[in-house]
Amino acid sequence: MKLETALNAFAALSQETRLLAFRLLVEAGPQGMAAGVISDALGIPHNTLSFHLTHLSQANLVSSRKEGRSIIYMANFEQMRDLIAFMVQDCCSSDLARLHQADNADCAVVEFVDCCIPQSVKTES
Amino acid sequence: MKLETALNAFAALSQETRLLAFRLLVEAGPQGMAAGVISDALGIPHNTLSFHLTHLSQANLVSSRKEGRSIIYMANFEQMRDLIAFMVQDCCSSDLARLHQADNADCAVVEFVDCCIPQSVKTES
């Protein structure tokens, strides 16, 4: 990932409405969510939200498809993954994190060495 | 991690000078780097850089210690980890990512299910 791409992604996620919208879309998964539904959920005027969805879209963090008169937005999980990889890759030199392909070959795994999971996020699965 | 904390972290990383400085510090590892060294490395005036380092510091992405007349900054790897956890935690509901403690108990692991490692980052270790 290029520096500029990462900058755009971070900028997109640094604004409250956009971060909330992005989280809704991450939660919604691949099926996505209509612009109006997001607008209602967040209580943001449709034109303001449109501006922010365009911003997220230009940062390649979401994509969209048209369906009837609605536009359905969905999170771009690949870009999210690339952004995490970007953050972690410089750690490799100091061996604080590693990024590798898991043995079963359908996972990318980020390992944080010599640390524990933050309290705020409990162990899943 | 609170929403506000994540917003501050993303905002801190969304500016070129700050992202470059942060990457230098991530590369430098726990021993850190003096403000002046960063300033020289990036070719940024010391007062401008000071503003940006304070910004990173307020976002808790770096910390600092005094050493002689220098101030040594270092990346806060824990905050970085928490930020990644924040990004990934909403995925759990749609099973696109999982965050868990590794078997050997000194790693936190983020697994991205059903995906491959981005081209830009080659497999380590």
Add this chain to the structure above:
DNA sequence: TTTATATGTCAATAATTATGGACATATAAA
């Protein structure tokens, strides 16, 4: 002490970004 070095703070200005009213477009329902 005096001077040089490393860094921070302040304040004015410049640059960038967000907001929402008014209007436009495109689709579906009446």
Add this chain to the structure above:
DNA sequence: TTTATATGTCCATAATTATTGACATATAAA
């Protein structure tokens, strides 16, 4: 068709953020 719905675009204004000269402080060297 006409009307209602869903969403986008444009533009002026408001709000936020970055830059840098001038000055301050703190430490070390001469």
